[in-house]
Amino acid sequence: NTSFDPKKHPHRRYNPLLDEWVLVSPQRANRPWQGQREITAEKDRPAYDPDCYLCSGNIRANGNRNPEYKGTYVFNNDFGALLNEEVDFSEEYSGFFTLLPERGINRVVCFSEDHSLTLPEMSVEQIKNVVDVWQEQFNELAVLDHINYIQIFENKGSIMGCSNPHPHGQIWAQSSIPAMVQKTQDQLKSYFEKNKRTLLQDYLQQEITAGERMITENEDFAALVPFWASWPYETMIISKQKRENIAAFSEDEKKSFAAILKNLTTMYDNLFETSFPYSAGIHQSPTDGKEHPEWHFHMHFYPPLLRSAEIKKFMVGYEMLAEPQRDITPEQSTAILRSLSTIHYKKK
Amino acid sequence: NTSFDPKKHPHRRYNPLLDEWVLVSPQRANRPWQGQREITAEKDRPAYDPDCYLCSGNIRANGNRNPEYKGTYVFNNDFGALLNEEVDFSEEYSGFFTLLPERGINRVVCFSEDHSLTLPEMSVEQIKNVVDVWQEQFNELAVLDHINYIQIFENKGSIMGCSNPHPHGQIWAQSSIPAMVQKTQDQLKSYFEKNKRTLLQDYLQQEITAGERMITENEDFAALVPFWASWPYETMIISKQKRENIAAFSEDEKKSFAAILKNLTTMYDNLFETSFPYSAGIHQSPTDGKEHPEWHFHMHFYPPLLRSAEIKKFMVGYEMLAEPQRDITPEQSTAILRSLSTIHYKKK
Ligand SMILES: O=P(O)(O)O[C@H]1O[C@H](CO)[C@@H](O)[C@H](O)[C@H]1O
Ligand SMILES: O=P(O)(O)O[C@H]1O[C@H](CO)[C@@H](O)[C@H](O)[C@H]1O
Numbered sequence: 001n002t003s004f005d006p007k008k009h010p011h012r013r014y015n016p017l018l019d020e021w022v023l024v025s026p027q028r029a030n031r032p033w034q035g036q037r038e039i040t041a042e043k044d045r046p047a048y049d050p051d052c053y054l055c056s057g058n059i060r061a062n063g064n065r066n067p068e069y070k071g072t073y074v075f076n077n078d079f080g081a082l083l084n085e086e087v088d089f090s091e092e093y094s095g096f097f098t099l100l101p102e103r104g105i106n107r108v109v110c111f112s113e114d115h116s117l118t119l120p121e122m123s124v125e126q127i128k129n130v131v132d133v134w135q136e137q138f139n140e141l142a143v144l145d146h147i148n149y150i151q152i153f154e155n156k157g158s159i160m161g162c163s164n165p166h167p168h169g170q171i172w173a174q175s176s177i178p179a180m181v182q183k184t185q186d187q188l189k190s191y192f193e194k195n196k197r198t199l200l201q202d203y204l205q206q207e208i209t210a211g212e213r214m215i216t217e218n219e220d221f222a223a224l225v226p227f228w229a230s231w232p233y234e235t236m237i238i239s240k241q242k243r244e245n246i247a248a249f250s251e252d253e254k255k256s257f258a259a260i261l262k263n264l265t266t267m268y269d270n271l272f273e274t275s276f277p278y279s280a281g282i283h284q285s286p287t288d289g290k291e292h293p294e295w296h297f298h299m300h301f302y303p304p305l306l307r308s309a310e311i312k313k314f315m316v317g318y319e320m321l322a323e324p325q326r327d328i329t330p331e332q333s334t335a336i337l338r339s340l341s342t343i344h345y346k347k348k
Numbered sequence: 349n350t351s352f353d354p355k356k357h358p359h360r361r362y363n364p365l366l367d368e369w370v371l372v373s374p375q376r377a378n379r380p381w382q383g384q385r386e387i388t389a390e391k392d393r394p395a396y397d398p399d400c401y402l403c404s405g406n407i408r409a410n411g412n413r414n415p416e417y418k419g420t421y422v423f424n425n426d427f428g429a430l431l432n433e434e435v436d437f438s439e440e441y442s443g444f445f446t447l448l449p450e451r452g453i454n455r456v457v458c459f460s461e462d463h464s465l466t467l468p469e470m471s472v473e474q475i476k477n478v479v480d481v482w483q484e485q486f487n488e489l490a491v492l493d494h495i496n497y498i499q500i501f502e503n504k505g506s507i508m509g510c511s512n513p514h515p516h517g518q519i520w521a522q523s524s525i526p527a528m529v530q531k532t533q534d535q536l537k538s539y540f541e542k543n544k545r546t547l548l549q550d551y552l553q554q555e556i557t558a559g560e561r562m563i564t565e566n567e568d569f570a571a572l573v574p575f576w577a578s579w580p581y582e583t584m585i586i587s588k589q590k591r592e593n594i595a596a597f598s599e600d601e602k603k604s605f606a607a608i609l610k611n612l613t614t615m616y617d618n619l620f621e622t623s624f625p626y627s628a629g630i631h632q633s634p635t636d637g638k639e640h641p642e643w644h645f646h647m648h649f650y651p652p653l654l655r656s657a658e659i660k661k662f663m664v665g666y667e668m669l670a671e672p673q674r675d676i677t678p679e680q681s682t683a684i685l686r687s688l689s690t691i692h693y694k695k696k
Contacts, residue, residue: 004435004449012524014446020527023429023450031427032409035511061380079379081371081666081673082358089352096551097558097575098362101352102371153665161662163383170665176360178670179368203444210445227445281669302668314509317501317518318429320650321629322526325429 007329015228016191016199017184022230023318023325026332037310038159042275045116045165054166056113071126072133073110080106082174086146103146104174109133111167118156118167118275120265120344127258134171134282135246135254141173142247142287149177149286152246157277159304159312177286184283185294192294197242200296204238213334216263216342220256223264225334230324232313233271233333235264235301243297245284264301267340274309278302355677363576364539364547365532370578371666371673374680385658386507390623393464393513402514404461419474420481421458428454430522434494451494452522457481459515466504466515466623468613468692475606478517482630483594483602489521490595490635497525497634500594505625507652507660525634532631533642540642545590548644552586561682564611564690568604571612573682578672580661581619581681583612583649591645593632612649615688622657626650 004011012021053060057068062078082104093099111130112122119127134152141147154169155162177185191199207213207224215223215235223237237260243249249257268276279302285295306313306327319325341348352359360369401408405416410426430452441447459478460470467475482500489495502517503510525533539547555561555572563571563583571585585608591597597605616624627650633643654661654675667673689696 001434001436004437004439006441006447009433009435010430010450010452011447012450016444016446021524023526025429027431028427028429033511035509036506079376081373081376081675083375085357086349087352087357088349091352093354096364096554098364099354099359102358102360104358149670151666151670153669155662155665158384161383161664163381172666172670176369178371178666179672180670206444279665279668281665283669300669314503316509317503317627317629318499318520318526320627321501321631321648322497322499322520322528324527327429 007331012323013228013330015226015230016203017187017226017228018180019183019187021323022228023323024329025325025327026329028327029332031327033307033311035314038312040274040309047114047116049115049166052115052164052166054108054110054164054168055115069110070113071129072112074107074133074137077106077108077170080104080172082106082172100176102174102176104172105141105144105147107137107171107173109137109169109171111169115166118265118269119154119261120269121346122167122262124255124258124262127261128255130169131246131249131254131258131261135249137171138246138284138287141171144173146175147173148175148288149173149181150284151178151181151281153279153281155279157275159277160279162277177288181283181286185286185292188294188296198294198296200238200298201242204240212331215267215334215338216260218256218260220253221260223260225330225337227330229330229333230315230326231302231304232306232326232328233268233301233303233337234330235337237261237264237299237301239297243284244292244295245297246282248297263342266342266344267337268301268303270340270345271337272305272309273345277304355679360671361576361678363574363578364551365535365574365576366528367531367535369671370576371671372677373673373675374677376675377680379675381655381659383662386660388622388657395462395464397463397514400463400512400514402456402458402512402516403463417458418461419477420460422455422481422485425454425456425518428452428520430454430520448524450522450524452520453489453492453495455485455519455521457485457517457519459517463514466613466617467502467609468617469694470515470610472603472606472610475609476603479594479597479602479606479609482519483597485519486594486632486635489519492521494523495521496523496636497521497529498632499526499529499629501627501629503627505623507625508627510625525636529631529634533634533640536642536644546642546644548586548646549590552588560679563615563682563686564608566604566608568601569608571608573678573685575678577678577681578663578674579650579652580654580674580676581616581649581651581685582678583685585609585612585647585649587645591632592640592643593645594630596645611690614690614692615685616649616651618688618693619685620653620657621693625652 150173213225282299285292304312498521561573630647633640652660
């Protein structure tokens with residue numbers, strides 16, 4: 001028998017944040033691809049687009065007009081998935097028909113009035129303004145009694161369901177703790193109770209020692225490819241100090257966070273010299289009024305691309321029914337990502 | 349306060365097969381869509397394509413030649429995600445770096461020599477041949493000591509990562525029980541231990557009584573939209589009698605299964621008068637040599653389309669970070685699906 005080599009042989013890795021496994025198939029990276037290609041015709045966008053419903057001063061689909069904003073701008077989503085209205089709930093929906101009403105608030109956060117930008121093309125100061133808004137929004141929503149979790153995220157690129165290229169993200173604040181966050185919390189909690197340190201404190205320490213999955217870091221944050229990453233170029237930003245949520249960030253930490261966001265997203269754009277699509281979002285403590293010493297701020301980046309701007313990874317069939325599967329190993333992805341410049345390809 | 353109405357108000361539903369929740373937002377169905385549209389230019393395909401690596405007698409990417417087959421044809425995937433080779437594993441990968449080698453066999457199952465067909469366009473007899481092959485393959489792989497779970501599935505349509513329109517599915521047989529199957533098994537087991545009936549026996553009974561999520565049925569199988577479905581037109585086929593796996597199907601049951609597969613996939617094609625894409629796959633008992641009285645054969649259909657052949661549901665941002673979310677309710681989807689003919693639109 002040959003000896004096992006994680007660079008060559010199929011294996012499964014354990015994800016301690018979700019208590020799940022991922023199938024890694026390093027030998028599969030060079031299969032030929034005859035399937036769907038994404039359209040990548042990227043046009044340079046103007047700084048102002050009269051037809052964009054997120055641009056300064058424009059009218060939205062529901063007839064409301066945006067103010068003439070500069071920098072960031074936040075408004076309630078006109079077609080949110082949640083409603084803030086309180087409803088009376090008396091009927092019983094139990095057993096196989098278990099159902100509970102859900103209340104919440106959906107907001108849109110424009111990152112800049114400039115229609116042509118994306119995070120990596122903004123300055124650290126401009127990104128810092130976005131981080132300020134995330135913190136303000138978190139503080140504002142956290143005090144509401146019926147808001148127990150606040151999901152801050154960005155869908156970037158039409159391939160990720162983003163229907164408008166104007167730089168923006170979303171905030172979904174709701175009364176329940178959503179399934180994956182609850183799962184992560186359970187995992188963080190049992191680790192914390194056992195070890196009196198957060199899972200991510202210990203994990204980050206071990207990753208810094210191992211080195212082979214580290215992408216970039218600064219004084220306050222590190223970006224790495226998780227050992228259990230399932231998307232080809234999945235990464236995670238972790239605060240070096242334990243912070244339960246974004247409300248705990250100091251001015252300096254917000255600057256550092258903006259700086260690592262700029263570096264990581266620039267490296268992403270440089271990978272295939274394209275505006276790199278992803279869904280990214282922050283996982284942090286719920287705002288349910290309970291103590292959460294187990295929580296440790298982190299941000300996930302789930303990018304769909306695999307081999308080029310045109311060829312994405314399909315998480316389908318086996319992945320939907322059985323478990324996530326990846327070809328290129330996390331260590332190979334890291335080596336590729338960290339070799340990339342932090343100067344944006346358009347600025348060279 | 350208004351009274352809660354599941355047709356109007358956001359709510360969460362519980363999925364007892366995965367112990368997860370899904371967010372349902374009925375009020376969101378009519379938001380305008382300015383985002384990505386799928387390309388649907390469907391060409392009529394010839395019955396034989398000289399460039400197709402799955403057609404009878406053609407050469408595959410690795411140089412092997414397919415026999416001049418008629419009907420079904422099975423071969424080992426030339427670029428499988430698993431390797432059948434046994435490897436020595438001695439190094440320790442533990443804690444945050446937990447990893448285990450995985451062995452397995454990947455097969456491709458051509459449904460027909462006719463390049464132009466898809467399941468709904470095949471006759472019940474032709475589909476029955478596919479079901480026969482699934483059963484044979486299951487039996488053949490189940491006896492192998494190192495094969496403990498057999499995932500039978502189909503990715504249909506380029507939007508679902510299918511790289512070749514020739515009608516075919518896949519079988520991934522492996523040494524571990526994959527994450528989602530394990531989760532389902534845990535749920536089925538705890539239900540069975542408590543109730544001495546399978547979860548799906550009781551669930552199906554209650555759905556037949558309720559009626560509002562039933563799509564189509566015959567003597568041996570029912571197709572319905574699960575109460576907790578997350579994809580807009582997600583469905584599930586359940587055996588009416590408890591069957592642990594496909595090996596237990598009689599000749600008559602295989603015919604009934606073929607018949608319901610034809611009806612369901614035809615209704616799907618008729619929905620948007622397009623070759624309806626999906627990932628579908630069978631969940632059944634592991635082949636790990638243990639007793640599995642808790643298992644109950646079922647097949648999941650996860651189709652990506654939402655509003656038309658061009659507009660799909662994006663399971664992105666919130667869905668990747670928090671939990672699955674849907675707009676149209678399962679009851680609305682059922683009403684639409686079951687109003688459709690079981691005669692294929694191309695044959696009218
Ligand atoms: O093996 P195929 O058909 O080339 O590949 C397809 O199905 C697999 C199993 O669902 C996925 O891992 C791939 O991403 C997808 O493109
Ligand atoms: O609200 P948007 O940006 O229109 O919608 C996008 O993000 C949402 C949250 O991830 C998803 O539910 C939608 O499927 C997607 O198209």
